[in-house]
Amino acid sequence: MKKTLTINLANQVFHIDEDAFLRLRVYLDRIEGHFADTNERSDILSDIETRISELFSQRITQQKQVIVIQDVEEIIRIMGDPAEIGGGDQAETKDYARVSKPKRLYRDPDNRVLGGVCGGIGQYFKIDPLIVRILFLVVFFGFGIGLLIYIILWIVVPEARTTTQKLEMRGDPVNASNIGNFVKDEFETVKKNFQGKKK
Numbered sequence: 684m685k686k687t688l689t690i691n692l693a694n695q696v697f698h699i700d701e702d703a704f705l706r707l708r709v710y711l712d713r714i715e716g717h718f719a720d721t722n723e724r725s726d727i728l729s730d731i732e733t734r735i736s737e738l739f740s741q742r743i744t745q746q747k748q749v750i751v752i753q754d755v756e757e758i759i760r761i762m763g764d765p766a767e768i769g770g771g772d773q774a775e776t777k778d779y780a781r782v783s784k785p786k787r788l789y790r791d792p793d794n795r796v797l798g799g800v801c802g803g804i805g806q807y808f809k810i811d812p813l814i815v816r817i818l819f820l821v822v823f824f825g826f827g828i829g830l831l832i833y834i835i836l837w838i839v840v841p842e843a844r845t846t847t848q849k850l851e852m853r854g855d856p857v858n859a860s861n862i863g864n865f866v867k868d869e870f871e872t873v874k875k876n877f878q879g880k881k882k
Contacts, residue, residue, distance in 0.1 A: 687749055693729070693736035697743070699750040706755045707735075713764075714859055721863075723870045730846040730862045735762065737847060763858040786854035789843035790836075798837040806852050 686701040699707070714731055718724045738758045739750055791802030794812055801819060805812035823829025843849045846865055850857045855865075 692739065693733040695736045695740065697736075697739050697750055698748055699755075700752070703750050703752045703755045706752055706759075710755070710759055718863060721867065723866045726870070727863045727866045730866060731762070731859050733845065734847050734857055734862060738762075761858060763860050787848075787851045788840055789848055789852040790840050791852065792842055792844070793849075798833075799842060800833055800836045800840060803840060803843070803852065804836075 687698050688701060688704050690697050690699055690704065711728075711732070715724075715728060718727050721727065735758055738761060739754070742750065742754045786807055788807050789803050790799035791806050791812075792799050794802030794805070796816070801815040802812045804815045808815075819829045819833055821829070822832065841848075843852045846862055847857050850861055850865060855861050
């Protein structure tokens, strides 16, 4: 018989056994220590906790209601060890966390004119969104259905709102290193835009 605890991770409640809780606590403390010197620390930690919460949710079923140590170990392999984040030779590390996942199509809210459909398609196919916009205009004026296709895609394709979704849109692995780098990049972009508007 094992002791079970209840935790709140990214506003989701999970039941976790004591061994798994201790392992998760040590891991999160190491992650927190790794990002201690960055200005974006709280955002990075929040996004990492959200990703861990998503991974925990995938492991909960009707038959299995408690997170166990094997679940935590698997999630740590997916997220990556803090010692490997931003350092070491990643080419030598053949870890599950480094394997690219297939891209997912999302609307790109950071590169949109209307709904972000062209920005998302551009990210998905790694082409300039301007080319996609031009193609939509050609289809609209040439065949008259470009606007209809755009509206359907706007309704059907979800918007990339979370860091996880934005990384999936780019086809990057959703691990602690990529989350940290993504949040830092976004912070720098916002900072540059703010400084540019002040001038």
